[in-house]
Amino acid sequence: MRTGLWRYTRHPNYFGDATVWWGLFIIAAATDEGAWTVISPIVMTFLLLRVSGVALLERKQAETKPEYREYIESTSAFLPWFPRTCRSSR
Numbered sequence: 001m002r003t004g005l006w007r008y009t010r011h012p013n014y015f016g017d018a019t020v021w022w023g024l025f026i027i028a029a030a031t032d033e034g035a036w037t038v039i040s041p042i043v044m045t046f047l048l049l050r051v052s053g054v055a056l057l058e059r060k061q062a063e064t065k066p067e068y069r070e071y072i073e074s075t076s077a078f079l080p081w082f083p084r085t086c087r088s089s090r
Contacts, residue, residue, distance in 0.1 A: 008080040014053045015078055018045045
């Protein structure tokens with residue numbers, strides 16, 4: 001889990017899914033009545049982060065895989081970002 005996109009984000013698939021929803025909103029916002037479609041990406045991003053996606057999977061992984069805790073401490077959960085240095089590795 002330290003190579004490719006997983007080096008920068010623990011859930012690149014959920015980030016990609018949210019990006020698609022925000023992209024569709026940007027396309028729809030170019031129309032006269034498209035601004036109200038902002039509801040969809042907001043709801044989907046919330047669901048991915050707090051309900052069914054990241055939160056649910058993180059809870060299960062942390063319970064069943066002790067080494068996942070270090071991965072959580074060093075890798076961004078959602079937005080791709082550079083890995084952090086773990087305190088335990090110092």
